[in-house]
Amino acid sequence: MKIDTSLTMPQLPEAMSQAGLQFTVATEEDFDEIMAMSQDIYGGLDYLPTRYTSWLQETNRTVILARKQGKVIALESVCVIDDGETMLVEGLRVAPQERGKGVAGVLLRFCSEMVKSKYPEVKVSRLTRDDQLGPKDFQKYRIITKQGILLVRFRAEDLNFRLTELGLVGNTSSSDCPPVLLDHTTIHRLYLTTDLMQGVLPNATIIQDWQPFKLLPSNMVILLKKDIDWMVDDVSNPTVASLCTFPFRVPIGDDWYYLNIDMFGKDLDLVRQQFLCHLQSHTTPLKGHVMCQMFLDPLLWKPMAEFCHNTLGVELVKEYTEQCVVESDVI
Numbered sequence: 001m002k003i004d005t006s007l008t009m010p011q012l013p014e015a016m017s018q019a020g021l022q023f024t025v026a027t028e029e030d031f032d033e034i035m036a037m038s039q040d041i042y043g044g045l046d047y048l049p050t051r052y053t054s055w056l057q058e059t060n061r062t063v064i065l066a067r068k069q070g071k072v073i074a075l076e077s078v079c080v081i082d083d084g085e086t087m088l089v090e091g092l093r094v095a096p097q098e099r100g101k102g103v104a105g106v107l108l109r110f111c112s113e114m115v116k117s118k119y120p121e122v123k124v125s126r127l128t129r130d131d132q133l134g135p136k137d138f139q140k141y142r143i144i145t146k147q148g149i150l151l152v153r154f155r156a157e158d159l160n161f162r163l164t165e166l167g168l169v170g171n172t173s174s175s176d177c178p179p180v181l182l183d184h185t186t187i188h189r190l191y192l193t194t195d196l197m198q199g200v201l202p203n204a205t206i207i208q209d210w211q212p213f214k215l216l217p218s219n220m221v222i223l224l225k226k227d228i229d230w231m232v233d234d235v236s237n238p239t240v241a242s243l244c245t246f247p248f249r250v251p252i253g254d255d256w257y258y259l260n261i262d263m264f265g266k267d268l269d270l271v272r273q274q275f276l277c278h279l280q281s282h283t284t285p286l287k288g289h290v291m292c293q294m295f296l297d298p299l300l301w302k303p304m305a306e307f308c309h310n311t312l313g314v315e316l317v318k319e320y321t322e323q324c325v326v327e328s329d330v331i
């Protein structure tokens with residue numbers, strides 16, 4: 001049976017109908033067309049090829065396509081989180097030949113209208129950007145929090161050799177108190193039943209692989225379904241916490257993996273320890289190239305970049321950039 005996935009909005013703002021765009025809910029069959037217009041985005045680190053199928057199955061998510069004369073020219077995903085109060089915008093992309101014409105703006109407004117009619121309790125829209133925000137963006141958005149982005153690349157085999165040389169393999173930490181990998185019960189207790197994480201997380205927000213979550217049980221249900229290693233330095237009094245998303249393949253080339261580490265807290269030694277633990281446990285089984293992106297307190301970017309380059313001998317891919325979680329009211 002063919003499912004009708006076309007979307008009609010009774011009261012589309014004028015600009016949308018003028019743009020001559022049609023909007024549909026994405027299906028498995030659209031995958032190739034979407035990938036064709038997604039070449040080279042996010043510097044080859046596009047997560048969509050890996051996430052697409054599971055995105056389509058998530059009950060709180062809708063993936064919307066904009067089409068022009070039937071052809072897919074843009075995509076955006078909206079996911080309702082934070083007990084239904086937040087719509088999270090992700091995956092936004094416009095086909096290269098259609099950029100600069102206002103398509104993203106029209107699609108964003110369409111998705112906002114759709115979410116408002118489907119989830120009337122949604123109050124804010126959140127998204128995470130890594131580009132330079134301009135004055136117009138500051139009029140539109142409130143900044144929730146910022147993290148520095150440290151992007152390094154290496155061959156997994158070379159890094160494993162280097163970690164062994166440094167005596168770091170099998171010896172996760174030279175300190176007496178190695179970081180603790182958390183089980184689900186401890187994560188739940190630490191993040192939801194105590195206020196211990198409030199001082200560690202930026203603006204009390206868990207940012208996992210670009211997604212900002214408030215500290216709420218409903219969000220924890222979403223997070224605990226994912227393959228993530230959760231770590232803290234000390235379960236009774238955490239200073240640094242981290243979430244390492246299991247590595248996945250990215251389109252930059254064959255045998256290229258993306259490793260995402262979200263790091264919270266300001267203590268350089270503890271950050272270094274947790275970073276090394278995640279690298280050790282996730283790069284040892286890999287063969288091939290790794291793009292490792294760590295999001296961390298902006299003040300720790302420089303010393304961690306120096307550590308990566310000077311001690312680990314890995315290549316810094318780009319200079320300092322920021323991951324910015326922004327929010328606007330849904331009106």
Ligand SMILES: CC(C)(COP(=O)(O)OP(=O)(O)OC[C@H]1O[C@@H](n2cnc3c(N)ncnc32)[C@H](O)[C@@H]1OP(=O)(O)O)[C@@H](O)C(=O)NCCC(=O)NCCS
Nearest residue numbers: 041092093094098099100101102103104105106128129130
């Ligand atoms: C970023 C991109 C989607 C912009 O598309 P576009 O159609 O050229 O953008 P527009 O002409 O509609 O103009 C910009 C509008 O999109 C919004 N926009 C631009 N970049 C954005 C971003 N990264 N995230 C969310 N909104 C963005 C602007 O705020 C503006 O909205 P407004 O009309 O309400 O003012 C497009 O260049 C693209 O696909 N780039 C590659 C993928 C990418 O970097 N995506 C961003 C993910 S964070």
